[in-house]
Amino acid sequence: MLLFSIFGYPVAHSISPRLHNAVMQGLNLDGCYIRTPIENPNALMQTFKTLQLSGANVTVPHKEVAFTQCDEVRGIAQKIGAINTLVREGSRVIGYNTDAEGFYEAIKSFGTLHNALILGAGGTAKAIAMILKTHGIETTILNRSRQRLAFFEAEGFTCKTPEAFEGGAYTLIINTTSAGLKDEEYPCDATLLKSLFHHAKFAFDVIYNKPTPFLCLAKECNLTCKDGKEMLLYQGVLAFNLFFSNHYDLKTIESLMRPVFEL
Ligand SMILES: NC(=O)c1ccc[n+]([C@@H]2O[C@H](COP(=O)([O-])OP(=O)(O)OC[C@H]3O[C@@H](n4cnc5c(N)ncnc54)[C@H](OP(=O)(O)O)[C@@H]3O)[C@@H](O)[C@H]2O)c1
Structure with missing residues:
Protein backbone atom coordinates (compact mmCIF):
# COMPACT_ATOMS: atom_id res chain seq x y z
CA MET A 1 0.00 0.00 0.00
CA LEU A 2 1.23 3.50 -0.83
CA LEU A 3 1.29 5.97 2.04
CA PHE A 4 0.95 9.78 1.87
CA SER A 5 0.68 12.44 4.57
CA ILE A 6 0.13 16.08 5.37
CA PHE A 7 2.97 17.61 7.43
CA GLY A 8 2.42 20.76 9.47
CA TYR A 9 1.67 22.03 12.96
CA PRO A 10 -1.16 21.84 13.76
CA VAL A 11 -2.73 19.56 11.12
CA ALA A 12 -5.79 18.23 12.96
CA HIS A 13 -8.02 20.60 10.96
CA SER A 14 -6.53 19.69 7.56
CA ILE A 15 -8.96 18.57 4.87
CA SER A 16 -6.13 17.09 2.72
CA PRO A 17 -6.58 13.46 3.91
CA ARG A 18 -10.25 13.56 2.90
CA LEU A 19 -9.41 15.09 -0.50
CA HIS A 20 -6.70 12.59 -1.41
CA ASN A 21 -8.38 9.51 0.10
CA ALA A 22 -11.55 10.27 -1.87
CA VAL A 23 -9.59 10.19 -5.13
CA MET A 24 -7.64 7.04 -4.23
CA GLN A 25 -10.91 5.34 -3.33
CA GLY A 26 -12.57 6.56 -6.54
CA LEU A 27 -9.68 5.26 -8.64
CA ASN A 28 -9.45 1.98 -6.71
CA LEU A 29 -5.85 2.65 -5.71
CA ASP A 30 -4.18 0.82 -2.85
CA GLY A 31 -3.14 3.93 -0.93
CA CYS A 32 -3.85 5.91 2.20
CA TYR A 33 -3.28 9.59 3.15
CA ILE A 34 -2.75 10.42 6.83
CA ARG A 35 -2.07 13.45 9.06
CA THR A 36 1.35 13.80 10.72
CA PRO A 37 1.77 16.74 13.10
CA ILE A 38 5.42 17.84 13.04
CA GLU A 39 6.46 20.54 15.48
CA ASN A 40 10.21 20.53 14.80
CA PRO A 41 10.90 21.42 11.14
CA ASN A 42 14.23 19.59 11.27
CA ALA A 43 12.25 16.35 11.53
CA LEU A 44 10.47 16.76 8.17
CA MET A 45 12.68 14.65 5.90
CA GLN A 46 13.49 12.04 8.53
CA THR A 47 9.75 11.55 9.16
CA PHE A 48 9.12 11.28 5.40
CA LYS A 49 11.74 8.52 5.18
CA THR A 50 10.82 6.71 8.42
CA LEU A 51 7.16 6.48 7.39
CA GLN A 52 8.30 5.33 3.91
CA LEU A 53 5.98 7.83 2.31
CA SER A 54 5.47 8.03 -1.45
CA GLY A 55 4.46 11.67 -1.14
CA ALA A 56 3.41 14.40 1.27
CA ASN A 57 1.98 17.87 1.44
CA VAL A 58 3.54 20.50 3.66
CA THR A 59 1.54 23.23 5.32
CA VAL A 60 2.00 26.08 7.82
CA PRO A 61 4.60 26.65 9.25
CA HIS A 62 7.06 24.41 7.36
CA LYS A 63 6.82 25.31 3.66
CA GLU A 64 9.97 27.44 3.60
CA VAL A 65 12.05 25.02 5.69
CA ALA A 66 10.94 22.12 3.50
CA PHE A 67 12.32 24.00 0.50
CA THR A 68 15.80 23.86 2.01
CA GLN A 69 15.59 20.14 2.81
CA CYS A 70 14.52 18.57 -0.51
CA ASP A 71 17.04 16.70 -2.66
CA GLU A 72 15.74 18.70 -5.63
CA VAL A 73 13.18 21.46 -6.16
CA ARG A 74 11.31 21.68 -9.47
CA GLY A 75 9.20 24.23 -11.30
CA ILE A 76 7.95 27.55 -9.92
CA ALA A 77 8.88 26.42 -6.37
CA GLN A 78 12.48 27.31 -7.24
CA LYS A 79 11.44 30.97 -7.56
CA ILE A 80 9.03 30.96 -4.62
CA GLY A 81 11.41 29.44 -2.09
CA ALA A 82 8.63 27.42 -0.50
CA ILE A 83 7.21 24.00 -1.26
CA ASN A 84 3.90 22.35 -0.40
CA THR A 85 4.37 18.98 -2.11
CA LEU A 86 7.02 16.30 -1.62
CA VAL A 87 7.31 13.35 -3.99
CA ARG A 88 9.58 10.33 -3.59
CA GLU A 89 11.55 9.41 -6.67
CA GLY A 90 13.63 6.36 -5.80
CA SER A 91 15.70 7.36 -2.79
CA ARG A 92 15.34 11.11 -3.50
CA VAL A 93 12.68 13.58 -2.34
CA ILE A 94 11.54 16.15 -4.90
CA GLY A 95 9.82 19.39 -3.85
CA TYR A 96 7.11 21.27 -5.77
CA ASN A 97 4.77 24.18 -5.13
CA THR A 98 1.19 23.63 -6.31
CA ASP A 99 -0.28 26.57 -4.33
CA ALA A 100 0.78 28.95 -7.10
CA GLY A 228 -9.70 29.93 -0.88
CA LYS A 229 -11.74 26.76 -1.48
CA GLU A 230 -10.96 26.41 -5.18
CA MET A 231 -7.29 27.22 -4.61
CA LEU A 232 -7.17 24.43 -2.04
CA LEU A 233 -8.98 22.10 -4.41
CA TYR A 234 -6.67 22.77 -7.37
CA GLN A 235 -3.45 22.63 -5.34
CA GLY A 236 -4.68 19.22 -4.16
CA VAL A 237 -5.53 18.08 -7.70
CA LEU A 238 -2.06 19.08 -8.93
CA ALA A 239 -0.34 17.50 -5.92
CA PHE A 240 -2.23 14.24 -6.43
CA ASN A 241 -1.12 14.15 -10.04
CA LEU A 242 2.50 14.66 -8.99
CA PHE A 243 2.18 11.81 -6.46
CA PHE A 244 1.21 9.52 -9.36
CA SER A 245 3.72 10.78 -11.99
CA ASN A 246 1.03 12.75 -13.86
CA HIS A 247 -0.63 9.47 -14.79
CA TYR A 248 -4.22 10.58 -14.23
CA ASP A 249 -6.38 13.13 -15.97
CA LEU A 250 -6.72 16.38 -13.96
CA LYS A 251 -10.46 16.59 -14.65
CA THR A 252 -10.97 13.07 -13.27
CA ILE A 253 -9.05 13.92 -10.09
CA GLU A 254 -11.01 17.16 -9.72
CA SER A 255 -14.35 15.40 -10.16
CA LEU A 256 -13.47 13.00 -7.32
CA MET A 257 -12.04 15.67 -5.01
CA ARG A 258 -14.65 18.40 -5.45
CA PRO A 259 -17.55 16.56 -3.72
CA VAL A 260 -15.50 16.45 -0.47
CA PHE A 261 -16.10 20.21 -0.08
CA GLU A 262 -19.84 19.65 -0.33
CA LEU A 263 -20.01 17.08 2.51
N1 LIG B 1 -6.62 28.24 0.20
C1 LIG B 1 -5.45 27.66 0.10
O1 LIG B 1 -5.27 26.72 -0.69
C2 LIG B 1 -4.31 28.15 0.92
C3 LIG B 1 -3.01 27.77 0.57
C4 LIG B 1 -1.95 28.23 1.36
C5 LIG B 1 -2.21 29.03 2.48
N2 LIG B 1 -3.48 29.37 2.79
C6 LIG B 1 -3.75 30.27 3.95
O2 LIG B 1 -3.01 31.46 3.77
C7 LIG B 1 -2.84 32.12 5.01
C8 LIG B 1 -1.44 32.69 5.10
O3 LIG B 1 -0.50 31.67 5.10
P1 LIG B 1 1.07 32.00 5.00
O4 LIG B 1 1.77 30.68 5.02
O5 LIG B 1 1.33 32.92 3.87
O6 LIG B 1 1.30 32.75 6.37
P2 LIG B 1 2.59 33.56 6.84
O7 LIG B 1 3.78 33.14 6.05
O8 LIG B 1 2.61 33.41 8.32
O9 LIG B 1 2.28 35.11 6.45
C9 LIG B 1 1.23 35.81 7.03
C10 LIG B 1 1.21 37.25 6.48
O10 LIG B 1 0.03 37.85 6.98
C11 LIG B 1 0.36 39.07 7.65
N3 LIG B 1 -0.59 39.18 8.76
C12 LIG B 1 -0.88 38.24 9.70
N4 LIG B 1 -1.86 38.68 10.52
C13 LIG B 1 -2.18 39.94 10.08
C14 LIG B 1 -3.12 40.92 10.53
N5 LIG B 1 -3.91 40.70 11.58
N6 LIG B 1 -3.18 42.08 9.84
C15 LIG B 1 -2.39 42.32 8.77
N7 LIG B 1 -1.47 41.42 8.31
C16 LIG B 1 -1.38 40.25 8.96
C17 LIG B 1 1.80 38.93 8.09
O11 LIG B 1 2.34 40.23 8.20
P3 LIG B 1 3.73 40.54 9.00
O12 LIG B 1 4.83 40.27 8.01
O13 LIG B 1 3.60 41.97 9.34
O14 LIG B 1 3.76 39.63 10.17
C18 LIG B 1 2.38 38.12 6.93
O15 LIG B 1 2.74 38.96 5.86
C19 LIG B 1 -3.17 31.07 6.08
O16 LIG B 1 -4.43 31.40 6.64
C20 LIG B 1 -3.23 29.77 5.29
O17 LIG B 1 -4.09 28.83 5.88
C21 LIG B 1 -4.54 28.95 2.04
Whole structure:
Protein backbone atom coordinates (compact mmCIF):
# COMPACT_ATOMS: atom_id res chain seq x y z
CA MET A 1 0.00 0.00 0.00
CA LEU A 2 1.23 3.50 -0.83
CA LEU A 3 1.29 5.97 2.04
CA PHE A 4 0.95 9.78 1.87
CA SER A 5 0.68 12.44 4.57
CA ILE A 6 0.13 16.08 5.37
CA PHE A 7 2.97 17.61 7.43
CA GLY A 8 2.42 20.76 9.47
CA TYR A 9 1.67 22.03 12.96
CA PRO A 10 -1.16 21.84 13.76
CA VAL A 11 -2.73 19.56 11.12
CA ALA A 12 -5.79 18.23 12.96
CA HIS A 13 -8.02 20.60 10.96
CA SER A 14 -6.53 19.69 7.56
CA ILE A 15 -8.96 18.57 4.87
CA SER A 16 -6.13 17.09 2.72
CA PRO A 17 -6.58 13.46 3.91
CA ARG A 18 -10.25 13.56 2.90
CA LEU A 19 -9.41 15.09 -0.50
CA HIS A 20 -6.70 12.59 -1.41
CA ASN A 21 -8.38 9.51 0.10
CA ALA A 22 -11.55 10.27 -1.87
CA VAL A 23 -9.59 10.19 -5.13
CA MET A 24 -7.64 7.04 -4.23
CA GLN A 25 -10.91 5.34 -3.33
CA GLY A 26 -12.57 6.56 -6.54
CA LEU A 27 -9.68 5.26 -8.64
CA ASN A 28 -9.45 1.98 -6.71
CA LEU A 29 -5.85 2.65 -5.71
CA ASP A 30 -4.18 0.82 -2.85
CA GLY A 31 -3.14 3.93 -0.93
CA CYS A 32 -3.85 5.91 2.20
CA TYR A 33 -3.28 9.59 3.15
CA ILE A 34 -2.75 10.42 6.83
CA ARG A 35 -2.07 13.45 9.06
CA THR A 36 1.35 13.80 10.72
CA PRO A 37 1.77 16.74 13.10
CA ILE A 38 5.42 17.84 13.04
CA GLU A 39 6.46 20.54 15.48
CA ASN A 40 10.21 20.53 14.80
CA PRO A 41 10.90 21.42 11.14
CA ASN A 42 14.23 19.59 11.27
CA ALA A 43 12.25 16.35 11.53
CA LEU A 44 10.47 16.76 8.17
CA MET A 45 12.68 14.65 5.90
CA GLN A 46 13.49 12.04 8.53
CA THR A 47 9.75 11.55 9.16
CA PHE A 48 9.12 11.28 5.40
CA LYS A 49 11.74 8.52 5.18
CA THR A 50 10.82 6.71 8.42
CA LEU A 51 7.16 6.48 7.39
CA GLN A 52 8.30 5.33 3.91
CA LEU A 53 5.98 7.83 2.31
CA SER A 54 5.47 8.03 -1.45
CA GLY A 55 4.46 11.67 -1.14
CA ALA A 56 3.41 14.40 1.27
CA ASN A 57 1.98 17.87 1.44
CA VAL A 58 3.54 20.50 3.66
CA THR A 59 1.54 23.23 5.32
CA VAL A 60 2.00 26.08 7.82
CA PRO A 61 4.60 26.65 9.25
CA HIS A 62 7.06 24.41 7.36
CA LYS A 63 6.82 25.31 3.66
CA GLU A 64 9.97 27.44 3.60
CA VAL A 65 12.05 25.02 5.69
CA ALA A 66 10.94 22.12 3.50
CA PHE A 67 12.32 24.00 0.50
CA THR A 68 15.80 23.86 2.01
CA GLN A 69 15.59 20.14 2.81
CA CYS A 70 14.52 18.57 -0.51
CA ASP A 71 17.04 16.70 -2.66
CA GLU A 72 15.74 18.70 -5.63
CA VAL A 73 13.18 21.46 -6.16
CA ARG A 74 11.31 21.68 -9.47
CA GLY A 75 9.20 24.23 -11.30
CA ILE A 76 7.95 27.55 -9.92
CA ALA A 77 8.88 26.42 -6.37
CA GLN A 78 12.48 27.31 -7.24
CA LYS A 79 11.44 30.97 -7.56
CA ILE A 80 9.03 30.96 -4.62
CA GLY A 81 11.41 29.44 -2.09
CA ALA A 82 8.63 27.42 -0.50
CA ILE A 83 7.21 24.00 -1.26
CA ASN A 84 3.90 22.35 -0.40
CA THR A 85 4.37 18.98 -2.11
CA LEU A 86 7.02 16.30 -1.62
CA VAL A 87 7.31 13.35 -3.99
CA ARG A 88 9.58 10.33 -3.59
CA GLU A 89 11.55 9.41 -6.67
CA GLY A 90 13.63 6.36 -5.80
CA SER A 91 15.70 7.36 -2.79
CA ARG A 92 15.34 11.11 -3.50
CA VAL A 93 12.68 13.58 -2.34
CA ILE A 94 11.54 16.15 -4.90
CA GLY A 95 9.82 19.39 -3.85
CA TYR A 96 7.11 21.27 -5.77
CA ASN A 97 4.77 24.18 -5.13
CA THR A 98 1.19 23.63 -6.31
CA ASP A 99 -0.28 26.57 -4.33
CA ALA A 100 0.78 28.95 -7.10
CA GLU A 101 -0.85 27.05 -9.98
CA GLY A 102 -3.79 26.22 -7.72
CA PHE A 103 -4.40 29.91 -7.13
CA TYR A 104 -4.11 30.73 -10.84
CA GLU A 105 -6.60 28.01 -11.74
CA ALA A 106 -9.01 29.45 -9.16
CA ILE A 107 -8.92 32.97 -10.63
CA LYS A 108 -9.22 31.89 -14.28
CA SER A 109 -12.96 32.54 -14.13
CA PHE A 110 -12.22 36.25 -13.47
CA GLY A 111 -10.99 36.61 -17.08
CA THR A 112 -8.36 39.16 -18.07
CA LEU A 113 -6.76 41.01 -15.17
CA HIS A 114 -4.78 44.22 -15.58
CA ASN A 115 -3.18 44.38 -12.19
CA ALA A 116 -3.44 43.03 -8.67
CA LEU A 117 -2.78 44.04 -5.07
CA ILE A 118 -1.66 41.38 -2.60
CA LEU A 119 -2.25 42.03 1.10
CA GLY A 120 0.38 40.17 3.14
CA ALA A 121 3.91 39.04 2.38
CA GLY A 122 4.20 35.50 3.75
CA GLY A 123 4.73 32.19 1.94
CA THR A 124 1.32 32.22 0.27
CA ALA A 125 1.85 35.77 -0.98
CA LYS A 126 5.17 34.66 -2.53
CA ALA A 127 3.46 31.82 -4.43
CA ILE A 128 0.67 34.08 -5.66
CA ALA A 129 2.99 36.97 -6.61
CA MET A 130 5.28 34.69 -8.63
CA ILE A 131 2.44 33.06 -10.58
CA LEU A 132 0.87 36.46 -11.34
CA LYS A 133 4.27 37.68 -12.54
CA THR A 134 4.63 34.57 -14.73
CA HIS A 135 1.33 35.51 -16.37
CA GLY A 136 2.33 39.13 -16.86
CA ILE A 137 -0.09 40.62 -14.31
CA GLU A 138 1.41 43.71 -12.68
CA THR A 139 1.35 43.12 -8.94
CA THR A 140 1.83 45.31 -5.86
CA ILE A 141 2.44 43.97 -2.36
CA LEU A 142 1.12 45.70 0.76
CA ASN A 143 2.32 44.37 4.12
CA ARG A 144 1.92 45.75 7.64
CA SER A 145 5.64 45.33 8.37
CA ARG A 146 8.71 46.03 6.22
CA GLN A 147 10.83 42.96 6.93
CA ARG A 148 9.07 40.41 4.73
CA LEU A 149 8.99 42.75 1.72
CA ALA A 150 12.67 42.17 0.90
CA PHE A 151 11.94 39.03 -1.15
CA PHE A 152 9.36 40.89 -3.26
CA GLU A 153 11.59 43.94 -3.75
CA ALA A 154 14.38 41.69 -5.00
CA GLU A 155 11.90 40.20 -7.50
CA GLY A 156 10.99 43.65 -8.81
CA PHE A 157 7.50 44.01 -7.32
CA THR A 158 6.21 47.36 -6.12
CA CYS A 159 6.14 47.01 -2.33
CA LYS A 160 4.46 49.18 0.30
CA THR A 161 3.83 49.34 4.01
CA PRO A 162 0.56 51.01 5.12
CA GLU A 163 2.32 54.29 6.13
CA ALA A 164 3.63 54.78 2.57
CA PHE A 165 0.55 53.51 0.70
CA GLU A 166 -1.92 55.92 -0.86
CA GLY A 167 -4.31 53.42 -2.42
CA GLY A 168 -4.91 53.11 -6.15
CA ALA A 169 -6.86 51.25 -8.81
CA TYR A 170 -6.32 47.47 -8.80
CA THR A 171 -8.58 45.04 -10.67
CA LEU A 172 -8.02 42.23 -8.18
CA ILE A 173 -7.39 42.50 -4.42
CA ILE A 174 -6.08 39.36 -2.69
CA ASN A 175 -5.98 38.77 1.05
CA THR A 176 -3.16 36.36 1.94
CA THR A 177 -2.94 37.43 5.61
CA SER A 178 -4.52 35.42 8.38
CA ALA A 179 -6.55 38.46 9.48
CA GLY A 180 -10.14 37.29 9.82
CA LEU A 181 -9.25 33.63 10.29
CA LYS A 182 -9.60 33.45 14.07
CA ASP A 183 -10.75 37.03 14.65
CA GLU A 184 -12.91 39.67 12.99
CA GLU A 185 -10.03 41.85 11.78
CA TYR A 186 -9.51 43.41 8.37
CA PRO A 187 -6.08 42.87 6.80
CA CYS A 188 -5.63 46.65 6.57
CA ASP A 189 -7.46 49.81 7.54
CA ALA A 190 -11.19 49.48 6.71
CA THR A 191 -11.44 52.92 5.09
CA LEU A 192 -8.47 52.13 2.84
CA LEU A 193 -10.00 48.76 1.99
CA LYS A 194 -13.32 50.37 1.04
CA SER A 195 -11.55 52.78 -1.28
CA LEU A 196 -9.56 49.91 -2.87
CA PHE A 197 -12.79 47.94 -3.38
CA HIS A 198 -14.40 50.99 -4.93
CA HIS A 199 -11.87 50.80 -7.79
CA ALA A 200 -11.65 46.98 -8.01
CA LYS A 201 -13.67 44.26 -9.74
CA PHE A 202 -12.58 41.12 -7.93
CA ALA A 203 -11.66 40.08 -4.37
CA PHE A 204 -9.98 36.83 -3.38
CA ASP A 205 -9.32 35.53 0.15
CA VAL A 206 -7.04 32.51 0.61
CA ILE A 207 -8.98 31.65 3.80
CA TYR A 208 -11.65 29.12 2.90
CA ASN A 209 -13.61 28.02 5.90
CA LYS A 210 -15.37 31.22 6.94
CA PRO A 211 -16.74 34.44 5.46
CA THR A 212 -13.97 36.82 6.54
CA PRO A 213 -14.60 40.55 7.21
CA PHE A 214 -12.46 41.16 4.05
CA LEU A 215 -14.80 39.15 1.81
CA CYS A 216 -17.97 40.43 3.52
CA LEU A 217 -16.90 44.02 2.84
CA ALA A 218 -15.98 43.14 -0.76
CA LYS A 219 -19.46 41.65 -1.26
CA GLU A 220 -21.07 44.79 0.19
CA CYS A 221 -19.09 46.76 -2.40
CA ASN A 222 -20.51 44.51 -5.15
CA LEU A 223 -17.22 42.87 -6.13
CA THR A 224 -17.07 39.37 -7.59
CA CYS A 225 -15.61 37.35 -4.71
CA LYS A 226 -13.93 34.03 -4.16
CA ASP A 227 -12.64 32.37 -1.01
CA GLY A 228 -9.70 29.93 -0.88
CA LYS A 229 -11.74 26.76 -1.48
CA GLU A 230 -10.96 26.41 -5.18
CA MET A 231 -7.29 27.22 -4.61
CA LEU A 232 -7.17 24.43 -2.04
CA LEU A 233 -8.98 22.10 -4.41
CA TYR A 234 -6.67 22.77 -7.37
CA GLN A 235 -3.45 22.63 -5.34
CA GLY A 236 -4.68 19.22 -4.16
CA VAL A 237 -5.53 18.08 -7.70
CA LEU A 238 -2.06 19.08 -8.93
CA ALA A 239 -0.34 17.50 -5.92
CA PHE A 240 -2.23 14.24 -6.43
CA ASN A 241 -1.12 14.15 -10.04
CA LEU A 242 2.50 14.66 -8.99
CA PHE A 243 2.18 11.81 -6.46
CA PHE A 244 1.21 9.52 -9.36
CA SER A 245 3.72 10.78 -11.99
CA ASN A 246 1.03 12.75 -13.86
CA HIS A 247 -0.63 9.47 -14.79
CA TYR A 248 -4.22 10.58 -14.23
CA ASP A 249 -6.38 13.13 -15.97
CA LEU A 250 -6.72 16.38 -13.96
CA LYS A 251 -10.46 16.59 -14.65
CA THR A 252 -10.97 13.07 -13.27
CA ILE A 253 -9.05 13.92 -10.09
CA GLU A 254 -11.01 17.16 -9.72
CA SER A 255 -14.35 15.40 -10.16
CA LEU A 256 -13.47 13.00 -7.32
CA MET A 257 -12.04 15.67 -5.01
CA ARG A 258 -14.65 18.40 -5.45
CA PRO A 259 -17.55 16.56 -3.72
CA VAL A 260 -15.50 16.45 -0.47
CA PHE A 261 -16.10 20.21 -0.08
CA GLU A 262 -19.84 19.65 -0.33
CA LEU A 263 -20.01 17.08 2.51
N1 LIG B 1 -6.62 28.24 0.20
C1 LIG B 1 -5.45 27.66 0.10
O1 LIG B 1 -5.27 26.72 -0.69
C2 LIG B 1 -4.31 28.15 0.92
C3 LIG B 1 -3.01 27.77 0.57
C4 LIG B 1 -1.95 28.23 1.36
C5 LIG B 1 -2.21 29.03 2.48
N2 LIG B 1 -3.48 29.37 2.79
C6 LIG B 1 -3.75 30.27 3.95
O2 LIG B 1 -3.01 31.46 3.77
C7 LIG B 1 -2.84 32.12 5.01
C8 LIG B 1 -1.44 32.69 5.10
O3 LIG B 1 -0.50 31.67 5.10
P1 LIG B 1 1.07 32.00 5.00
O4 LIG B 1 1.77 30.68 5.02
O5 LIG B 1 1.33 32.92 3.87
O6 LIG B 1 1.30 32.75 6.37
P2 LIG B 1 2.59 33.56 6.84
O7 LIG B 1 3.78 33.14 6.05
O8 LIG B 1 2.61 33.41 8.32
O9 LIG B 1 2.28 35.11 6.45
C9 LIG B 1 1.23 35.81 7.03
C10 LIG B 1 1.21 37.25 6.48
O10 LIG B 1 0.03 37.85 6.98
C11 LIG B 1 0.36 39.07 7.65
N3 LIG B 1 -0.59 39.18 8.76
C12 LIG B 1 -0.88 38.24 9.70
N4 LIG B 1 -1.86 38.68 10.52
C13 LIG B 1 -2.18 39.94 10.08
C14 LIG B 1 -3.12 40.92 10.53
N5 LIG B 1 -3.91 40.70 11.58
N6 LIG B 1 -3.18 42.08 9.84
C15 LIG B 1 -2.39 42.32 8.77
N7 LIG B 1 -1.47 41.42 8.31
C16 LIG B 1 -1.38 40.25 8.96
C17 LIG B 1 1.80 38.93 8.09
O11 LIG B 1 2.34 40.23 8.20
P3 LIG B 1 3.73 40.54 9.00
O12 LIG B 1 4.83 40.27 8.01
O13 LIG B 1 3.60 41.97 9.34
O14 LIG B 1 3.76 39.63 10.17
C18 LIG B 1 2.38 38.12 6.93
O15 LIG B 1 2.74 38.96 5.86
C19 LIG B 1 -3.17 31.07 6.08
O16 LIG B 1 -4.43 31.40 6.64
C20 LIG B 1 -3.23 29.77 5.29
O17 LIG B 1 -4.09 28.83 5.88
C21 LIG B 1 -4.54 28.95 2.04
